Amino acid sequence: MPYSRSFRCLLCGECCRGRGGIYLDREGAEAAARHLGLPFPVAERLFLEQERPGLWSVLNRPGGHCLLFRGGVCLIHPVKPPICRAWPRLRALVTDPLAFLEAAEACPGLARLDFAGFSAGYREGRLPLPPPSFKAALLARAGGGR
Ligand code: SF4
Numbered sequence: 640m641p642y643s644r645s646f647r648c649l650l651c652g653e654c655c656r657g658r659g660g661i662y663l664d665r666e667g668a669e670a671a672a673r674h675l676g677l678p679f680p681v682a683e684r685l686f687l688e689q690e691r692p693g694l695w696s697v698l699n700r701p702g703g704h705c706l707l708f709r710g711g712v713c714l715i716h717p718v719k720p721p722i723c724r725a726w727p728r729l730r731a732l733v734t735d736p737l738a739f740l741e742a743a744e745a746c747p748g749l750a751r752l753d754f755a756g757f758s759a760g761y762r763e764g765r766l767p768l769p770p771p772s773f774k775a776a777l778l779a780r781a782g783g784g785r
């Protein structure tokens with residue numbers, strides 16, 4: 640089967656469903672609130688949960704999509720969390736063929752690609768690898784959560 644080499648998002652919304660792990664630091668959380676025209680405490684009440692100082696997660700509907708996924712689009716697209724901006728170019732997916740195959744079962748955009756083509760630039764060092772953990776990167780920026 641011929642595979643495409645360039646990723647194209649098919650806008651199915653599957654990656655916005657039910658997995659958690661969508662983190663924002665204070666700057667990102669405030670930007671999300673501003674983008675929606677909401678005072679920060681209102682945004683916190685509606686769709687954020689503070690996990691620790693300097694780190695918020697975006698909540699999901701139980702067993703379903705992210706609370707910010709509405710009508711097939713992300714309500715904070717221009718300021719969306721770093722992991723959402725990076726997906727599917729996550730470190731695990733560009734370095735681990737099994738993680739890639741697992742993700743491709745959920746993401747039809749990835750399923751059009753083969754691991755070798757998708758990850759070549761990263762494995763050959765031509766493209767910078769994403770951070771091992773976006774959560775850790777945000778915490779480090781926030782000064783270790785202090
Ligand atoms: S699951 Fe893949 S194809 Fe679907 S919206 Fe997310 S990135 Fe795009």
Ligand code: SF4
Nearest residue numbers: 655705707708713723
């Ligand atoms: S913040 Fe936006 S892109 Fe990220 S999971 Fe929620 S709806 Fe999807």
